[in-house]
Amino acid sequence: MHRVPRPHNTRFLSSLSSSSSSNAYNALISHAPRTEHGNGPLKGVNVAVKDNICTKDLRTTCSSRMLADFTPPFDATVVSLLREAGARVVGKANCDEFGMGSLNVHSSHGPVVNPFRPSSGSTSPPRSAGGSSGGSAAAVAAGLCDVALGTDTGGSVRLPASYCGVVGFKPSYGLLSRWGVVSFADSLDCVGVLGRSTEGVIGAFDVLNQFDLRDPTAASQELRTQASDLSQSSWDGDIKHLRIGVPQEYFPTELSHSITAPLRKVLTALKKKGATIVPVSLPRTSYALSAYYVISSAEAGSNMVRYDGVQYGHRVPPPPGSDWTKTARVFAHTRTEGFGREVKKRVLLGTYALTADAFDNYFLQAQRIRELIKADFDEVFTAPNVLRPSSSSPSQPTLTNDGQGVHVLLHPSAIRTAPLLPSASSTTSAEGEEEDLSSYVQDVLTVPASLGGLPALSVPAGVAQSGSSGQEGTGDEEDGDGWPVGVSVVGQWGCDRMVLDVGRAVEEVVREL
Amino acid sequence: MLNARCRPSLIFSLRRHFNIQARPHVEDERWPGWQVLVGIETHAQIKSRRKLFSGASTDSTKAQANINVSVFDASFPGTLPSLNGTCVDLAIRAALALKSSVQTWSTFDRKHYFYSDLPVGYQITQRYAPFARGGFVQCDENMVNIQQIQLEQDTGKSTFDPRTRTSFIDLNRAGTGLLEIVTHPDMRSPEEAAVYVRNLQALLRAVGASDGNMELGSFRCDVNVSVNRMGDPPGVRCEIKNLNSVKFMTIAITSEVKRQIDHLTTTGTGVSQETRGFSEHSFETYTLRSKEDAPEYRYMPDPNIPPLQISQDHINCVRATLPALPDQVREKLLVHYGLPRRDVDVLMSIDNGKDVMFDGEENKKGAFAYFEELCAPGRSPKVVSNWMIHELLGQLSARKESFLECAIDANRFGELMDLVTNGLVTRTSAKLIIQQLLSETEGRKSPRAFAEELQLLALPSTAEDDGELTALCRDAIQSLPGEVAAVRKGNTNVLNKIVGKVMKESRGRVDAKKARLCLEELLRSANQ
Structure with a gap:
């Protein structure tokens, strides 16, 4: 069985979280009253739901002061589907505000603490659970639920999964309904599933994978069927016929050495079982991060405009003597107080990217890069992309060194293990000014699949091994710190089942290691 | 792209x-x-x-x-x-x-x-x-x-x-x-x-x-x-x-x-x-x-709304059910139905553009559709237009109702027109029937049933020596001696008043022309 991490030594946590010990990691920010499970395929399954997914019986704050007391009048489609299938929602999971962040430190509920505890058992300062779905990953890791819903816009499910040592799946864009999922960047937002095993994730995914009329970006039934047929005809499920691509661009200089060792072991084990490992190139990967931040911020800026304190949510009445001449100036009081620092930063970036002067150079340029990123992916996969008919002609994959396509890509999920949480003092002062750039770099391995709308799964691949000495805390905590490392499996659009099957194979070899 | x-x-x-x-x-x-x-x-x-x-x-x-x-x-x-x-x-x-x-x-x-x-x-x-x-x-x-x-x-x-x-x-x-x-x-x-x-x-x-x-x-x-x-x-x-x-x-x-x-x-x-x-x-x-x-x-x-793709087939479909455009309607009324421009203007101004309901659903009661339905069985377009403009619209506007609120469907209005054309109901009675039909709140009685019920069916037009008509005329002459005297002096306009009395007593069932002839006949014979 997969290792369930033991709870951390919690002495130091009192300063970070005032909640009860059952929520020592600040993973769940609200708890549902205990109810009976319904009947269905998920009978008996406890689910935590990220707090940017609407639940009509629990506040949905998006970890924002703006929605501190907001309870939606409806359930998100994904929540309804889970409830109908017999699952019980146990509570709402902490996250970065509106899903913006990679460390789950930008939250009105405070940061989430990674529940993982290295086997050495020594106490160490608290680490980040990753973000933005940090509460979802931590809740799964701490055994507070069986499965958690997260959202993944640029890696927000896969990154915390990797940091917390759980399985995190971002399905193909358009498969899981976004009705009731509070938008961050609509063209990238995906509902994701986290669980302790791929099996658990598959169970929930099968229930959630339904066309929903209320989501205008939902993939049609025809497209789903077409893609899954192509997926099945391209790989029969036999690991001896599996071709795994390893993209050379996914090993940047920032990548910690302790990450590559577990990945290498997984690849070797898979090869031993008969899989073919193929070095591939996705040459436009280096542009992905900047394109991602322009697109996601532009959409975020647009989506955040609605929070003005008029219809719902936090409202700050203009103080006496305020400027009432423009509506925007009246709203500014609410928005200044209601949004956190990271959200404001992205709104400003996004607003700039959409101004008439910057639109061509930023927004349109980013859209062009996005197309190139998609083209890169289409050139390495054997299965054609049903969303891009122009490229679906029997393409000759050219970016693999043997001229043949691959079924999936395998690469590290993150450039490092879970980083330390900023200390309490720096958190309150400036939410860590200097950490910002490195937290963006953290997304470098996850955003390409988001831009491509591709299914991507992070599976635990063991822990970062320390050097031969086996010593802990050698000063460089990134080198073999004994914290979880995740590997990502990425497939062609609609080949979700294939990605999950490969994930199961990875899980198996990791267990055997 | x-x-x-x-x-x-x-x-x-x-x-x-x-x-x-x-x-x-x-x-x-x-x-x-x-x-x-x-x-x-x-x-x-x-x-x-x-x-x-x-x-x-x-x-x-x-x-x-x-x-x-x-x-x-x-x-x-x-x-x-x-x-x-x-x-x-x-x-x-x-x-x-x-x-x-x-x-x-x-x-x-x-x-x-x-x-x-x-x-x-x-x-x-x-x-x-x-x-x-x-x-x-x-x-x-x-x-x-x-x-x-x-x-x-x-x-x-x-x-x-x-x-x-x-x-x-x-x-x-x-x-x-x-x-x-x-x-x-x-x-x-x-x-x-x-x-x-x-x-x-x-x-x-x-x-x-x-x-x-x-x-x-x-x-x-x-x-x-x-x-x-x-x-x-x-x-x-x-x-x-x-x-x-x-x-x-x-x-x-x-x-x-x-x-x-x-x-x-x-x-x-x-x-x-x-x-x-x-x-x-x-x-x-x-x-x-x-x-x-x-x-x-x-x-x-907008990242939430996929491009709107409309096939030529779909456009053709919509074209096939496109209601007639004003110019086409005007042209048809003038040329095909041969109506005078004045009538066309009136017909086209009726509830202008309300022929189509919400969501593009067609409204059968629109004036042009109504007109076409009335003309369909071969009725004279000119007569139809006269009836619509002079009888129907007049009473509707007196009731402050729009054409769309008209309670008489084209079928029944056509039947009423035919009763008049065939001499079964006088034009005067028809007005009364229209009035009744318009205020009818429930039930959809036929105009003929109405006429029978109100005893408005015209007196048989074939009988030359109609006893009832003659009796009505005699009664009128007797009850209006002053007017009779005036007529005899040559003031023929006053005859209309006596005709009116006959009409009133008959509750409009007699044909005014016939009543006039009968009265003239009676007065002439009395003179001699």
Whole structure:
């Protein structure tokens, strides 16, 4: 069985979280009253739901002061589907505000603490659970639920999964309904599933994978069927016929050495079982991060405009003597107080990217890069992309060194293990000014699949091994710190089942290691 | 491709200014030596039951505030748009009526600005790839060319109470579908602009795309006006916003033309491009904002709404069920049915454009359809039109009812006409029957059953020596000795009064002509 991490030594946590010990990691920010499970395929399954997914019986704050007391009048489609299938929602999971962040430190509920505890058992300062779905990953890791819903816009499910040592799946864009999922960047937002095993994730995914009329970006039934047929005809499920691509661009200089060792072991084990490992190139990967931040911020800026304190949510009445001449100036009081620092930063970036002067150079340029990123992916996969008919002609994959396509890509999920949480003092002062750039770099391995709308799964691949000495805390905590490392499996659009099957194979070899 | 999709159409804004229709200049005595160019941007509410992207009702007139509002309209987090196909079909109808080319691929964009009656903070519109391009509206001998038609959302309504310094927001209208119809600057006078607006209204009403009601705000016009001395290139234009009647629009254009000419001749400097309002009290335009204050709308392709793809087959389908356009109706009434122009004008003015209900559903009771149904079994169009105009419309207007509220369907009205034609009911009785049928609240009795019940069936017309008629006439002569004497003195007009008495006593069952003959006969024989 997969290792369930033991709870951390919690002495130091009192300063970070005032909640009860059952929520020592600040993973769940609200708890549902205990109810009976319904009947269905998920009978008996406890689910935590990220707090940017609407639940009509629990506040949905998006970890924002703006929605501190907001309870939606409806359930998100994904929540309804889970409830109908017999699952019980146990509570709402902490996250970065509106899903913006990679460390789950930008939250009105405070940061989430990674529940993982290295086997050495020594106490160490608290680490980040990753973000933005940090509460979802931590809740799964701490055994507070069986499965958690997260959202993944640029890696927000896969990154915390990797940091917390759980399985995190971002399905193909358009498969899981976004009705009731509070938008961050609509063209990238995906509902994701986290669980302790791929099996658990598959169970929930099968229930959630339904066309929903209320989501205008939902993939049609025809497209789903077409893609899954192509997926099945391209790989029969036999690991001896599996071709795994390893993209050379996914090993940047920032990548910690302790990450590559577990990945290498997984690849070797898979090869031993008969899989073919193929070095591939996705040459436009280096542009992905900047394109991602322009697109996601532009959409975020647009989506955040609605929070003005008029219809719902936090409202700050203009103080006496305020400027009432423009509506925007009246709203500014609410928005200044209601949004956190990271959200404001992205709104400003996004607003700039959409101004008439910057639109061509930023927004349109980013859209062009996005197309190139998609083209890169289409050139390495054997299965054609049903969303891009122009490229679906029997393409000759050219970016693999043997001229043949691959079924999936395998690469590290993150450039490092879970980083330390900023200390309490720096958190309150400036939410860590200097950490910002490195937290963006953290997304470098996850955003390409988001831009491509591709299914991507992070599976635990063991822990970062320390050097031969086996010593802990050698000063460089990134080198073999004994914290979880995740590997990502990425497939062609609609080949979700294939990605999950490969994930199961990875899980198996990791267990055997 | 993306480039083409997203780049603001600079070419179009230039065309809008410089693609000037070539036609002979007609000197206007109000401003001799000057040429006036007018272009109009119309926002017409789509006549659909439900909003453009939500299932909420579009009824924003009768309902109390904030009743027809879905979670999407109120911009609740987690809600998503879903395009209403009926609005699209109505927009296709509009495009077909304007001979505009429906684009097989169009996209939706967000136009951002902060305003309290725009809860989501952006309007969904079609900036980069509009719904339809080209087209024209025939306006007398001139053609007003359409630049493009786009689909977009209406906003909510906000009202301000200055006493309590409180804004009230009503979202009933928020999200209702709008057609934005932009012309080239093809109009050369305030009057031409008025003709265009009236014709556009008539076209949109005829196909059921919009109610076209300026006063109620379902049809709003922004007018671009520029002036230039003859021979000079077009001048800088000013936009006048929110004109809510054709009359005010004409006055606003006239006033704006005079203002611009006055500015050019007195200051010698150019007109500055700005957006202006119109005061209905002073009849003058005033500055709303200058070009420098133009808002930054931060247009962005809406990531939630996939491109709208419309096949040629679908367009053909909509074309096949397109209601007749006003020109076609007029032509048919004049040529096919041979009605006089005066009758045609009256028939076409009946409930103008209300033949089509919400969501483009056809209304069988529309005046033209009613007329055609009456003519179908071979009745004389002229007679039908007479009956409709003189008997039916008269009584409807006396009852203050619109034609659509008419309780007599064409079938029964036709039956009544036939009763009269066949001499079974007199025209006078028919009027009474129409009156009864119109006030009938339930049951759909046939006119014949009514006539029988009220004993209005005409006395048998064949019997020459009809005992009853003669008896009625004798009674009348006896009861009106004074009038009889007057008639005998040669004042034949008074005979009408005696005829009237007969009619009254018979409750209209006798034919007035026959009664007259009978009376004359009786008086003559008594004389001798």
